[in-house]
Amino acid sequence: MTVAKRELLPLQTSSDVVVARQKVRQWAIELRFSLIDQTKLVTAASELARNALDHGQGGQMTIEVVNGAARSGLRLTFEDHGPGIPDIEMALKDGYTTGAGMGLGLGGSKRLVNDFFIESETGKGTKITVVRWK
Amino acid sequence: MERIPILRMGPFLLITIQVDMHDKLAMQLQDDVTERISDWGSSGVLIDISSLEIVDSFIGRMLANIAAMSRVLGAETVVVGMQPAVAITLVELGMSLPGVRTALNVESGMELLNASFGRSQIGTMHDSSEA
Numbered sequence A: 001m002t003v004a005k006r007e008l009l010p011l012q013t014s015s016d017v018v019v020a021r022q023k024v025r026q027w028a029i030e031l032r033f034s035l036i037d038q039t040k041l042v043t044a045a046s047e048l049a050r051n052a053l054d055h056g057q058g059g060q061m062t063i064e065v066v067n068g069a070a071r072s073g074l075r076l077t078f079e080d081h082g083p084g085i086p087d088i089e090m091a092l093k094d095g096y097t098t099g100a101g102m103g104l105g106l107g108g109s110k111r112l113v114n115d116f117f118i119e120s121e122t123g124k125g126t127k128i129t130v131v132r133w134k
Numbered sequence B: 001m002e003r004i005p006i007l008r009m010g011p012f013l014l015i016t017i018q019v020d021m022h023d024k025l026a027m028q029l030q031d032d033v034t035e036r037i038s039d040w041g042s043s044g045v046l047i048d049i050s051s052l053e054i055v056d057s058f059i060g061r062m063l064a065n066i067a068a069m070s071r072v073l074g075a076e077t078v079v080v081g082m083q084p085a086v087a088i089t090l091v092e093l094g095m096s097l098p099g100v101r102t103a104l105n106v107e108s109g110m111e112l113l114n115a116s117f118g119r120s121q122i123g124t125m126h127d128s129s130e131a
Helices: A014-030 A035-054 A105-112 B023-040 B057-072 B084-093 B106-116
Strands: A002-011 A059-067 A072-080 A115-121 A125-133 B006-009 B012-016 B044-048 B076-080 B101-103
Touching: A002 A014, A002 A035, A002 A072, A014 A035, A014 A059, A014 A072, A014 B023, A035 A059, A035 A072, A035 A105, A035 A125, A035 B057, A035 B084, A105 A115, A105 A125, A105 B084, B006 B023, B012 B023, B023 B057, B044 B057, B044 B106, B057 B076, B057 B084, B076 B106, B101 B106
Parallel strands: B012 B044, B044 B076, B076 B101
Antiparallel strands: A002 A059, A059 A072, A072 A125, A115 A125, B006 B012
């Protein structure tokens, strides 16, 4: 898998979340994703960016155009240096929340993308990588 | 401070969300709507989201909150104009907006509100001129 294009965006304020999802939309349009695929990816990005901000005390998003063997896609990586997620399996369950949300953020975004990887270490932070293929 | 405008149409409030809202703006709208209902004694709230390109769990929760708070204050909320791609995504995300009445467009949303309050039209807009 090769990376054709990459950009880094900060996630420190709720306006950064808006900028991040607009960037994802823009790149998804450039890659000619269908409207439904664009909407799913942008929605997942919004959830994960907000997670990094609200639960991870801010962080950053890396957006990349990746080329696989016969397909291209958008890869988004969300990194924060927050408290980490002690029980990832639990955090992925619908309805599980430690904050004021509905607990749909992680599990819900996982359903909106093709690939979903999560690494988290208590006290160190969380890194979530998602890919939506065209 | 930036705000989503709330229009008064007779007994109803009309809100058209046309910007990509950040979370604080969404929270502000929630507070503003409840304040207006109580100030103006509104009996219905119509929220047009046809310009929204995504509804994530935060915005979904805001819509559900507005509907719940309005109901407690005696007003009915109808959310109209959701784009099909947004609806598909929202359901896949795991949110089906329980407790929120929806309609395809502003016109049918208005009909719903009028029907809820037994009006044939937005009659109160003409109250002063009609006998």
